[in-house]
Amino acid sequence: MSKVYNNNFTDELRQRLSLVDVISRRVPLTKKGQNYWGCCPFHNEKTPSFSVSEDKGFYHCFGCGEHGDIISFTMKSENVDFKTAIKELADMAGLKVPDYKPRDPAQVAREETYVIITDNAAKLYQQKLFEECGAHALEYIKKRGFTDDMIKKYRIGYAPKNNIISGTFTSAKSETLISTGLVRRGDYGLYDFFRDKLMFPIFNAHNQIVAFSGRSLDGSEPKYINTTDTELFHKRQTIFGFNFARDAIHRANRSIVVEGQIDAIQMQCHGFGETVAPLGTALTEDHIAILCKANRNIIFCFDGDAAGQKAAVRACGIVLPFLRDNSDVRFAFVTGGKDPDDILKTSGVDAMKKIIDSATPLIDFLWDTTNKSYITSTPGGRSQAEKFLKNQIEKIVDIDFRREIENEYDSRKFNQWHKWRKNDNKTPQIDLPSIDDITQKTLVYIVNTYPELVERYGEFLSSLNINFDAYSSNDLNLDLKSSEKYIVSLKLNKYIEKLKNDKKELIQMALSGDIGATSQIEKIDNDIKIANEKLESLINME
Ligand SMILES: [Zn+2]
Numbered sequence: 451m452s453k454v455y456n457n458n459f460t461d462e463l464r465q466r467l468s469l470v471d472v473i474s475r476r477v478p479l480t481k482k483g484q485n486y487w488g489c490c491p492f493h494n495e496k497t498p499s500f501s502v503s504e505d506k507g508f509y510h511c512f513g514c515g516e517h518g519d520i521i522s523f524t525m526k527s528e529n530v531d532f533k534t535a536i537k538e539l540a541d542m543a544g545l546k547v548p549d550y551k552p553r554d555p556a557q558v559a560r561e562e563t564y565v566i567i568t569d570n571a572a573k574l575y576q577q578k579l580f581e582e583c584g585a586h587a588l589e590y591i592k593k594r595g596f597t598d599d600m601i602k603k604y605r606i607g608y609a610p611k612n613n614i615i616s617g618t619f620t621s622a623k624s625e626t627l628i629s630t631g632l633v634r635r636g637d638y639g640l641y642d643f644f645r646d647k648l649m650f651p652i653f654n655a656h657n658q659i660v661a662f663s664g665r666s667l668d669g670s671e672p673k674y675i676n677t678t679d680t681e682l683f684h685k686r687q688t689i690f691g692f693n694f695a696r697d698a699i700h701r702a703n704r705s706i707v708v709e710g711q712i713d714a715i716q717m718q719c720h721g722f723g724e725t726v727a728p729l730g731t732a733l734t735e736d737h738i739a740i741l742c743k744a745n746r747n748i749i750f751c752f753d754g755d756a757a758g759q760k761a762a763v764r765a766c767g768i769v770l771p772f773l774r775d776n777s778d779v780r781f782a783f784v785t786g787g788k789d790p791d792d793i794l795k796t797s798g799v800d801a802m803k804k805i806i807d808s809a810t811p812l813i814d815f816l817w818d819t820t821n822k823s824y825i826t827s828t829p830g831g832r833s834q835a836e837k838f839l840k841n842q843i844e845k846i847v848d849i850d851f852r853r854e855i856e857n858e859y860d861s862r863k864f865n866q867w868h869k870w871r872k873n874d875n876k877t878p879q880i881d882l883p884s885i886d887d888i889t890q891k892t893l894v895y896i897v898n899t900y901p902e903l904v905e906r907y908g909e910f911l912s913s914l915n916i917n918f919d920a921y922s923s924n925d926l927n928l929d930l931k932s933s934e935k936y937i938v939s940l941k942l943n944k945y946i947e948k949l950k951n952d953k954k955e956l957i958q959m960a961l962s963g964d965i966g967a968t969s970q971i972e973k974i975d976n977d978i979k980i981a982n983e984k985l986e987s988l989i990n991m992e
Pocket residue numbers: 490491492493500511512513514515516
């Protein structure tokens with residue numbers, strides 16, 4: 451039945467759509483263990499015996515024996531034929547049904563041959579890694595911390611400098627060899643695409659090798675070359691390590707996405723089995739769709755540098771349409787020019803765990819990004835920031851969830867962008883992003899030496915977010931009175947700084963025609979004057 455359609459399309463539907471999502475539209479499901487359970491829609495029952503496995507892509511009823519996949523569920527539950535079901539599911543996935551054409555038996559045979567060739571090529575590469583020609587490759591991979599078991603599990607190999615594939619698979623038709631991307635045709639006949647490369651096989655979801663990623667060993671760029679897209683390999687739809695990670699993703703109820711393949715393998719082998727990596731740097735929505743089919747909890751782990759930040763913002767934009775109210779998407783950053791592989795090697799598994807555990811939730815990441823990218827103390831900056839946020843939030847498909855996010859951001863905007871509006875009362879609210887090291891050190895000294903001052907100025911001191919662990923200060927000598935003076939003058943200074951900022955903002959508003967702002971400016975000027983007088987008398991006080 452499914453032979454009528456191009457298998458790739460039904461596969462793509464299965465990949466794009468969550469079986470649990472589709473069945474949930476008709477049958478309420480509850481998660482128990484790895485599977486979901488509900489009352490069977492195909493026979494009458496009061497206690498659930500209908501189980502759905504997202505992982506395997508199948509449902510099964512233990513009451514009446516009905517079972518099948520996403521396509522047969524749609525056919526049976528809606529009483530429609532295969533073609534209609536496919537059309538309906540394609541609409542749901544936002545895909546266009548390709549032309550209705552029978553699957554060519556010659557193509558089936560071609561695909562089978564393809565997989566046999568790539569598998570044999572992998573065997574050959576594996577063998578070469580342990581021969582003399584591959585000594586430098588083996589040395590490199592061992593230096594990167596790969597054990598023999600890891601080399602075996604990931605089927606890592608070495609493609610020598612000579613044309614080993616075109617030279618060995620002489621019985622295969624040249625067109626067939628070329629179709630695997632391993633061999634190309636040149637002016638002097640066939641030649642190997644991968645030469646003098648450390649070879650990482652790329653597996654499809656069925657654990658078949660469909661392509662390779664080759665790392666250069668002589669320092670030449672690019673560092674990695676991948677098989678160019680073939681009939682069975684689409685770079686944008688393939689996520690490295692997923693075949694190994696799938697079970698762990700279900701067990702951990704999350705996936706981790708890192709930037710590099712070696713990172714992914716090292717993470718998988720050091721307790722983070724749920725780790726995958728895109729091939730090359732760009733993440734696509736197909737990658738996210740594959741991960742979200744397992745569950746919608748993803749931790750992205752990027753470099754802490756500017757490029758990593760940029761990649762994270764991009765990933766955020768791609769993942770937003772997949773968000774549901776039960777998703778947990780976070781962003782972790784590895785700083786200091788390191789990658790997860792370095793962290794695991796130099797600082798250990800616990801350090802990596804810390805980085806993963808302290809990842810920033812998407813909603814905070816998006817908010818921080820907005821505030822970093824635009825100057826929200828000016829009306830123009832706020833307007834740009836609003837547009838950016840709005841564009842992002844609109845990507846969220848789940849309407850109720852989107853509304854909640856909008857409300858959350860509205861309250862943050864009010865509290866953080868328009869603070870002065872609330873400050874009609876006498877107690878100044880001071881929000882300090884950071885204080886310099888010397889101030890911090892002095893404050894730690896004061897707090898440790900004069901606990902009575904903590905009681906008096908506790909609220910202000912705690913608003914400063916002082917890091918008490920990182921600083922010790924023995925070389926200071928301040929008496930109680932000077933210490934108090936220090937705190938009060940700091941408080942006044944920060945208050946004045948804040949008033950001045952508010953004034954700048956009010957001037958902008960007055961310039962754009964806000965009449966109310968003008969009277970506010972007068973009030974603020976007066977407040978600044980009073981605060982300055984207080985500060986002066988404090989400084990002159992003996
Ligand atoms: Zn049943």
